[in-house]
Amino acid sequence: MKKILLLGGSNQQIPVIECAKKQGYYTVLCDHLIDNPGQHYADKFYCVSTTDKEAILEVAQKEKVGGIVAYASDPAAPTAAYVSEKLGLPTSPYKSVELLTNKDKFRAFLAENNFCTPKAKGFSSIEEAKKDISSFTLPVIIKPVDSSGSKGVSKLADINNLDKQIKYALSYSRSKRFIIEEFVDKFGYQVAGDGFSLNGQLVFRCFGNDHFNNNGLNPFVPISASFPYNMPQKIHEKIHLEIQRLLNLLNMKTGAYNFDIRIDKDENVYLMEIGPRNGGNYIPQVTKYATSVDMVEYAIKAAMAEDCSDIKMVDPKGYWSYYAIHSYKAGILKDIRINEDVKKNNIVESHLNYEIGDNIPVFRGANQTMGILIMKFTSMEDMIEKMDNSNLWINVVVE
Template sequence: MKKILLLGGANTQIPSILTAKKMGYYTITCDYLPDNPGHKFADEYHNVSTTDKEAVLALAKELQIDGILAYATDVAAATAAYVSEAMGFPTSPYKSVDILTNKDKFRAFLEENGFCTPRARGYSSVEEAKKDLENFKFPVMVKPVDSAGSKGVARMDDAGQLEELVENALQYSRCKRFIIEEYVEKYRYQIAGDGFSVDGKLVFRCFANEHFSNKAASPYVPIGESFPYDMPKEVHEKVHAEIQRLLTLLDMKTQAYNFDIRIDKDYNVYLMEVGPRNGGNMIAQVIEKATGIPFVEYMLKAAMGEDCSELKMVEPEGFWSCYILHTLKEGNFKRIQYTDEIKKNIVEEHIHVKEGEKLIPFTGSNGTVGVLILRYDSMEEMLHKMDNMYDYITVEVE
């Protein structure tokens, strides 16, 4: 039986563990949180941090694994590439994955290669950034260079906010670096969704509308994604072409990607993030329902060096979304109230917390209460409900 090492056992990683078992692999999970819920589904668990590349490599050699996957986790994507490269497994270059998972390196790469990208620089201290602030046009965004789940991200409208926002960003940076970048005004919805390349060619992508809320604790953390992306075909194709140019320059191979992309009113494409892994929030599961493509299986096959050449582009059918359940205020979880208008749309409900559990306001993925998968009758219904979910869903706390 072939062995696969799956990096992480959080709720978001459970689909990869269950699918790997269904495909007949011996599943091994690792991270530094033994109580993570995914580990109970695996055949074996090891208490090794997914960000410790050398420790994971040592574990992989000891266990004589046949493949490794970082599912829905940016922080472990570089580790998976590092281990794969060291063990001779098929992989995109570690150097390229490292660029894609570090915001300052990614922005520099985009600038060097003529992509549309905001002015951005990375720093290690407030003092360093202060000297450079005059070169930026406000507003700007302050972000950890290597965080996940939008944690530590904030908008800065004047220099007086610098120390507070940098301190917040550095809390979520493992390498203790942050980036300042000029704010990019988006035209209509930000583009989310996932894609997949085979031998470096982007053969499949499923773009989504990314939804945010000014009522949430942070208006820069997405509250959900809806499919398909509501723009003409030529916009889809232009975005696809820019992603392909990036993948070619980075010599990417066979693997999944998660997108955060903006276009302006002239349809210029800004690749805000192209994560070398699939998205969280059950995006892969929504894509499977909308296209019929067994997306998670392809990720596992790629990790195990199996042939993925039969994967082809399939447009989504119907109108689908994933919505991140969250609270607007701190308190102990009581229940979730749904109106009749939204109940008819819910296809799957995944709750990650128990009654009485302490909840925090939604400023990142650590504030996720659960995830819904929903289906709608029209684009109009989908976009209206996704943009007004607080009218239909209440997460009650006490």
């Protein structure tokens, strides 16, 4: 039986373990958390950090795996590429994957290759940043160069808060580096979604609308993505061409991607983040409902050098979203109250990470999501309205 190495065993990563087993693979899982839920689904588990490249290489060699997947995990993506490259397994170039998951390197690459990108620079210390901050136009975004899920991200409008916001970003950076970049005003919704390249060609993509909670502690972490993207087809095609240009320059191969993209009022495309892995928050499951294309299955096939040539571009049918259940404050979860009509007519799947009576965290990043709802709607208008105004149909009660 062929073996596949899966990096990460959170609740959201269980689908890739289940899918790999369904495809007949022996599943080897690595995660640094000894109590991760994925270990109960995998055939074998190693308590090893997915960012420890040499330790993962050792596991891969010992188990003689045929492929590696960093599903829904930016931090693990470079590890998967590094180990795969060392062992001659299918992967895009390690240097390209590393660049895509390192925000200051990515911004510099975009600027060098004439993509639309905000002015940005990476720093290792507060002192360095203080010397350069006057060259930026406020407001700016400060964020770790190597975190995901919008952890450690903040918007600086008052220079007096520079120290505090840099320290916040550094607290989420493994490399203890942060990036300062000028703020990009978006036209319409920020573009969410996933895609897949076959031998470097973007053969599938499904764009959606990112929704944010502007009243939350971190207004930069999405609380929902709704599909399809509500812009004209010419905008979809323009975004597609810019992604393809990036994939060509980086010599990307076969695999999945997660997108965060902005369009400005002049319809310029800003590739904010192109993650070399499937999206989190059950985005692959949502896009499967919309297109019938199983991105989890194709991510596994790509890693195991299986034929992926049958994947085709499919236009979404219907209106679908995920919604991240979240709390404005930490405490004891007393109840999650959802409007009965929404329960009956809109919720397709519910994936909860907590039970009534559990201690829950305040929502500052994707890792503090209480759970995910997959939802369907009868119209674009209904979907957008509910995702923009979730306070009207869901209430998380915390004491």
